Amino acid sequence: MFSAAVIGYKNHAKRVIDCLVNQLGIQQVTVYHPNNDKVSQLQNQVTEAIRYSSNWDDVLDCDAIFICSPSGTHVSYIQKILKTSQGGGELPYIYCEKPPGVTKTELFWLEDSKPVLCDRLYFGFNYRFSPLLQQLKKIVQSGELGSPICANFNISHGLAFKPGMGSNWRFCDPSVFSKVSGNLGIHYVDMCLECFGPLEKHTLYERNIAGNTQADTAVIQLVFKSGMVCNIMLTYASVFTKDVDVFFSDGIFQAENSEISIYSPRDTFNSRNEFCKPKAHTVNMHSGGLYQASGLYDSLDHFVQVVQNKATFDLVQYEQSLTVTRVFLA
Numbered sequence: 103m104f105s106a107a108v109i110g111y112k113n114h115a116k117r118v119i120d121c122l123v124n125q126l127g128i129q130q131v132t133v134y135h136p137n138n139d140k141v142s143q144l145q146n147q148v149t150e151a152i153r154y155s156s157n158w159d160d161v162l163d164c165d166a167i168f169i170c171s172p173s174g175t176h177v178s179y180i181q182k183i184l185k186t187s188q189g190g191g192e193l194p195y196i197y198c199e200k201p202p203g204v205t206k207t208e209l210f211w212l213e214d215s216k217p218v219l220c221d222r223l224y225f226g227f228n229y230r231f232s233p234l235l236q237q238l239k240k241i242v243q244s245g246e247l248g249s250p251i252c253a254n255f256n257i258s259h260g261l262a263f264k265p266g267m268g269s270n271w272r273f274c275d276p277s278v279f280s281k282v283s284g285n286l287g288i289h290y291v292d293m294c295l296e297c298f299g300p301l302e303k304h305t306l307y308e309r310n311i312a313g314n315t316q317a318d319t320a321v322i323q324l325v326f327k328s329g330m331v332c333n334i335m336l337t338y339a340s341v342f343t344k345d346v347d348v349f350f351s352d353g354i355f356q357a358e359n360s361e362i363s364i365y366s367p368r369d370t371f372n373s374r375n376e377f378c379k380p381k382a383h384t385v386n387m388h389s390g391g392l393y394q395a396s397g398l399y400d401s402l403d404h405f406v407q408v409v410q411n412k413a414t415f416d417l418v419q420y421e422q423s424l425t426v427t428r429v430f431l432a
Contacts, residue, residue, distance in 0.1 A: 105130040107164040115170035166195040177208040221414035225423035232397030248351030262312035262338040273314035283320035311339035
């Protein structure tokens with residue numbers, strides 16, 4: 103029976119726990135919090151599959167450890183696992199939520215520790231498994247729309263204007279990984295690197311529209327060694343939209359919310375022999391529920407499969423996780 107320990111208990115950690123138990127059928131999850139008083143408060147949430155503990159040995163006894171605690175604690179927990187498990191044989195399998203680290207020093211340590219960690223440590227950039235990315239990668243790799251030229255991501259909603267948001271961590275924590283740029287934008291930077299290859303240079307712009315303490319809007323521009331350019335606009339201060347436009351030499355890949363439209367071929371003409379937009383071929387992205395749509399289910403499932411097969415993780419994915427994070431620490 104697969105047993106999991108989850109460090110963290112609310113927000114995204116809660117979604118991970120829910121997905122492990124209710125989607126992936128994990129029958130034993132230990133939720134760890136270092137504060138025994140907090141664990142006592144959570145005991146009324148114990149179920150047949152979920153228990154709470156402040157005992158670190160309970161974490162090490164599990165087949166896999168999921169680090170879903172605040173970003174600034176990720177590396178310290180990885181180091182603790184490494185230190186406390188060394189006497190017991192192999193390093194446990196570790197699923198660490200993004201970002202891998204929050205400082206250059208932490209990333210240097212992760213780079214230096216790569217020979218020890220990379221086989222068993224997986225970073226949860228779950229958009230790598232999202233239906234959107236899978237469709238886009240397929241088109242890029244097949245060359246069916248020609249060469250990629252430019253991509254525009256526009257991700258927006260109005261959270262910054264909701265009452266009480268001034269004290270929310272997204273708008274008062276100065277860490278780039280709490281703001282829209284690093285908390286949300288890191289996923290889209292990762293998607294772009296996954297699709298378009300090595301990065302040449304990047305620029306990050308931030309703005310504060312709603313007047314809270316920290317920026318609520320960001321524009322990230324990525325220039326790839328191939329010449330491909332990606333513009334990522336993210337804001338918590340406008341109307342809802344979630345759309346992607348990728349221009350290729352022989353078509354356009356367009357995604358809006360849950361629908362993908364492909365416009366091709368380039369040489370499409372009207373009755374006057376003038377260029378005109380081709381008719382769209384539409385693909386529905388969502389084949390499952392919320393966790394499938396976001397890629398979280400597939401990311402967790404990939405991790406669980408590796409653990410159950412006693413396999414190892416991809417070194418390239420480990421290195422890409424660090425590369426993506428460096429974009430926000432330049």
